[in-house]
Amino acid sequence: HDGVIRSANEEVERIFGYERGELSGDSVDRLVPNAARPQHADLRRSFTAAPDRRIMAKGRELKGLRKNGTEFFVEVGLAPLELPDGPMVAAAVHDISDRKKAESELIRLSRAVENSPVAVVITDAAAVIEYVNPQFTEVTGYTAEEALGRNPRMLNSGVQSAKFYENLWSTISAGTDWRGEFCNKKKSGELFWVSASISSIRDASGEISHYVAVEEDITD
Numbered sequence: 161h162d163g164v165i166r167s168a169n170e171e172v173e174r175i176f177g178y179e180r181g182e183l184s185g186d187s188v189d190r191l192v193p194n195a196a197r198p199q200h201a202d203l204r205r206s207f208t209a210a211p212d213r214r215i216m217a218k219g220r221e222l223k224g225l226r227k228n229g230t231e232f233f234v235e236v237g238l239a240p241l242e243l244p245d246g247p248m249v250a251a252a253v254h255d256i257s258d259r260k261k262a263e264s265e266l267i268r269l270s271r272a273v274e275n276s277p278v279a280v281v282i283t284d285a286a287a288v289i290e291y292v293n294p295q296f297t298e299v300t301g302y303t304a305e306e307a308l309g310r311n312p313r314m315l316n317s318g319v320q321s322a323k324f325y326e327n328l329w330s331t332i333s334a335g336t337d338w339r340g341e342f343c344n345k346k347k348s349g350e351l352f353w354v355s356a357s358i359s360s361i362r363d364a365s366g367e368i369s370h371y372v373a374v375e376e377d378i379t380d
Contacts, residue, residue: 161208161247163188163201175255177227188251193225207249211240221260224253233260279354281373287311287329290370299354299377301347312373317351319343328358332371335360341378352379 168183176183176191183190192200207214215237224234237252273280279299282291292307300307300315307314313325320342331338338358343351354375361370 161204161249163204165190166248172253175226175232175253176224191224191253193223193231196223207238207240211247211249213237213239224255232257276374279373279375279377281307281312281375283312283371283373285368285370287371296375299346299352299375300344306347315344315346317343317345319351332358332360333368335362335368352377354378 241248279296280293356375363369
């Protein structure tokens with residue numbers, strides 16, 4: 161509870177960059193960036209006053225400090241220990257740098273899709289719409305709430321034959337990208353032409369889980 165490291169396993173030493181046993185007897189502040197040390201001390205006092213299992217990363221971003229001075233994102237789980245020589249704290253430290261990087265990339269991708277000048281539609285494997293971007297609403301007149309849960313055939317104009325859509329579905333369900341042009345119908349009944357690219361997305365097992373359609377209005 162005084163913040164002195166009594167023991168650290170090889171994984172902790174690996175992610176923080178220390179040699180075997182180098183951390184034993186040192187202050188845990190050695191693993192905490194300077195700017196976060198006052199807050200860390202407050203958290204330590206809070207834990208001492210009410211020791212229970214908790215995840216320190218919930219609701220906040222925690223960073224660790226490597227021996228070489230670089231900072232990285234961590235998640236820390238705390239649990240109280242009652243040992244013969246007194247109460248202690250077990251801390252399980254997870255390096256979540258890759259997860260934070262992925263989250264950041266996902267946010268950037270989401271913003272790009274939201275602000276895209278072309279319509280983007282994402283469906284599940286059964287072609288049920290799960291997402292449409294604002295440009296889809298701008299072009300078709302359907303709000304996201306009106307489109308979600310429906311099939312893209314809600315836009316069918318009747319200009320293309322049933323065989324046309326059968327070939328399209330056959331192509332994308334086989335995992336091959338489809339590119340072409342077709343005529344759709346807006347909520348108002350007005351017809352418009354799009355240049356479309358439809359691709360499949362596979363899950364970790366290699367099975368198709370979603371389809372993504374990117375459509376540009378080429379009526380003019």
